[in-house]
Amino acid sequence: MTKDAQETQETRETIHGVPEMLGRLAWRLIWGFARIFSIVALLAAWEILARSHTFTPFQLPALSAVLERIWSDAESGDLAINTALTLYRALAGFLISAVGGIAIGMAMSRNAAANWFFDPIVSVGFPMPKIAFLPVVILWLGVYDTAKVTIIVVDAIFPVIAATVIAIQGVERELIWSARNMGASNRQLLHQVILPAALPQIMTGLQVAMPLSLIVAVVAEMLMGGYGLGGAMMTASRFANSTSVFAGIVEIAVIGYVLIKAMTVIRRRLLIWHPEANAPATA
Amino acid sequence: MQEPAQIVVDHISHLYRPPRGREVLALDAVSLEVRQSEFIALLGPSGCGKSTLLYLIGGFLPVEKGEIRVDGKAVAGPGPDRGIVFQHFALFPWKTVRGNVLYGLERQGMPKPEREKRAMDFIELVGLHGFEDSYPSQLSGGMKQRAAIARTLAFDPKILLMDEPFGALDAQTRGLMQMELLRIWQSRPKTVIFVTHDVQEAVYLADRVAVMSARPGRIKTIVDTKFDKNDPDIFKNKFFVEKVDEIWNLVKDEAIKAQGTRSA
Numbered sequence: 001m002t003k004d005a006q007e008t009q010e011t012r013e014t015i016h017g018v019p020e021m022l023g024r025l026a027w028r029l030i031w032g033f034a035r036i037f038s039i040v041a042l043l044a045a046w047e048i049l050a051r052s053h054t055f056t057p058f059q060l061p062a063l064s065a066v067l068e069r070i071w072s073d074a075e076s077g078d079l080a081i082n083t084a085l086t087l088y089r090a091l092a093g094f095l096i097s098a099v100g101g102i103a104i105g106m107a108m109s110r111n112a113a114a115n116w117f118f119d120p121i122v123s124v125g126f127p128m129p130k131i132a133f134l135p136v137v138i139l140w141l142g143v144y145d146t147a148k149v150t151i152i153v154v155d156a157i158f159p160v161i162a163a164t165v166i167a168i169q170g171v172e173r174e175l176i177w178s179a180r181n182m183g184a185s186n187r188q189l190l191h192q193v194i195l196p197a198a199l200p201q202i203m204t205g206l207q208v209a210m211p212l213s214l215i216v217a218v219v220a221e222m223l224m225g226g227y228g229l230g231g232a233m234m235t236a237s238r239f240a241n242s243t244s245v246f247a248g249i250v251e252i253a254v255i256g257y258v259l260i261k262a263m264t265v266i267r268r269r270l271l272i273w274h275p276e277a278n279a280p281a282t283a
Numbered sequence: 284m285q286e287p288a289q290i291v292v293d294h295i296s297h298l299y300r301p302p303r304g305r306e307v308l309a310l311d312a313v314s315l316e317v318r319q320s321e322f323i324a325l326l327g328p329s330g331c332g333k334s335t336l337l338y339l340i341g342g343f344l345p346v347e348k349g350e351i352r353v354d355g356k357a358v359a360g361p362g363p364d365r366g367i368v369f370q371h372f373a374l375f376p377w378k379t380v381r382g383n384v385l386y387g388l389e390r391q392g393m394p395k396p397e398r399e400k401r402a403m404d405f406i407e408l409v410g411l412h413g414f415e416d417s418y419p420s421q422l423s424g425g426m427k428q429r430a431a432i433a434r435t436l437a438f439d440p441k442i443l444l445m446d447e448p449f450g451a452l453d454a455q456t457r458g459l460m461q462m463e464l465l466r467i468w469q470s471r472p473k474t475v476i477f478v479t480h481d482v483q484e485a486v487y488l489a490d491r492v493a494v495m496s497a498r499p500g501r502i503k504t505i506v507d508t509k510f511d512k513n514d515p516d517i518f519k520n521k522f523f524v525e526k527v528d529e530i531w532n533l534v535k536d537e538a539i540k541a542q543g544t545r546s547a
Contacts, residue, residue, distance in 0.1 A: 174373035180360075181362075
């Protein structure tokens with residue numbers, strides 16, 4: 001395209017641009033609303049049901065009351081402390097699971113001894129409900145952060161290991177041969193070819209580990225007590241403070257959604273080369 | 284045949300061991316000599332072990348019985364003296380065209396300005412100018428194979444091993460790519476071993492066509508197909524038509540045999 005032609009096109013775009021842009025914006029808003037309709041309907045039903053006196057406010061506090069409670073918690077600083085603690089535990093557990101899981105998965109794929117040692121542990125450990133170790137973790141490590149992060153890692157590391165092993169097994173033989181052909185050493189092969197080729201599936205494992213970390217963080221807080229969203233909910237429950245219990249549920253739902261969205265964004269960034277990067281995203 | 288052969292395949296036998304089931308004799312005492320700058324096609328029905336032979340020469344599979352020598356030295360593993368091009372391209376999908384072509388040059392420790400220039404030269408040679416920053420997932424099959432050929436040519440192997448490189452392309456693209464390959468080969472002669480099951484492709488491209496038998500793979504005959512490939516009417520050329528016919532008759536029986544063993 002010549003410079004002139006480019007300019008003409010640009011002018012044309014500015015002339016026709018304004019109504020077109022508004023139209024597109026309107027569509028996006030309508031679509032955006034349509035996509036979250038079910039959530040909005042659920043929240044509206046909650047509010048209407050709570051106000052209809054079918055339940056007592058103790059059984060089901062109104063959404064508006066819950067939002068007010070969240071707001072006052074935010075103002076008092078409790079919300080920030082509890083959210084920060086839960087997020088810190090969940091993310092610390094997630095990061096340790098990510099690094100450890102990828103390392104163990106790589107070792108299992110590359111080394112027969114590591115595979116011999118870890119494979120039975122993964123086979124038995126993956127399907128088992130690891131939260132059963134919680135009493136043991138309490139006995140050994142107490143009820144503070146170390147214990148909470150440990151039980152998160154015990155849970156979240158398995159999907160990362162499994163995804164890494166399967167991902168590395170699935171790397172095409174031809175890719176490895178090509179790299180060897182061009183003179184890649186074993187180390188270079190691992191870092192420059194096998195890991196990037198395995199990344200899409202490893203990311204899938206991490207996307208499973210992330211919500212798992214949050215779930216276990218909240219459960220551990222509920223069972224071990226102390227600050228944090230889970231702990232605050234249990235305390236509220238003991239004091240029959242149902243508005244605060246429901247506030248906790250809303251907060252955890254929002255955090256979970258944000259974390260999963262963040263993982264999706266990271267995935268798209270890292271896998272910009274992947275055909276899926278051009279595919280439309282879901283809500 | 285007075286010049287010594289560059290590649291000597293000496294009584295190579297190879298057992299294929301599938302993860303489940305019985306092992307199969309893929310190659311049975313195959314011998315072959317390829318001279319420098321010669322373009323030889325390995326032709327045979329699917330499953331005759333022609334790709335296996337190529338992978339053995341490339342050093343990707345271990346030689347178990349017999350010996351393969353390149354320039355007098357026994358092949359013990361892959362090396363940049365023997366560049367390979369695969370049917371399904373095997374480009375690194377996380378690297379752009381440029382990144383893919385650069386990879387081999389980086390491994391050879393070529394200084395940056397030099398390798399950047401060399402990469403662009405080869406991208407241009409295969410006609411991918413303007414697509415150097417595209418990822419493989421954004422390219423058509425023919426363009427992917429051009430990129431893969433550029434990547435392999437760029438690190439300047441003495442020998443080019445091509446494993447049905449145009450087998451995954453549509454007929455028109457395949458025809459164009461054959462012409463391109465011939466043009467590139469004529470401008471920078473290299474020893475080429477070209478695996479295919481397409482008789483016309485083999486006669487059009489190669490100086491000699493080694494016809495392989497159905498499993499276990501053996502070299503049945505070698506047919507001389509050296510003539511002027513720049514003839515614009517080559518496909519109507521009497522010599523071309525006769526050679527295609529001759530080789531097709533040799534391959535036909537093997538193809539039927541291969542079908543039989545498969546369904547058995």
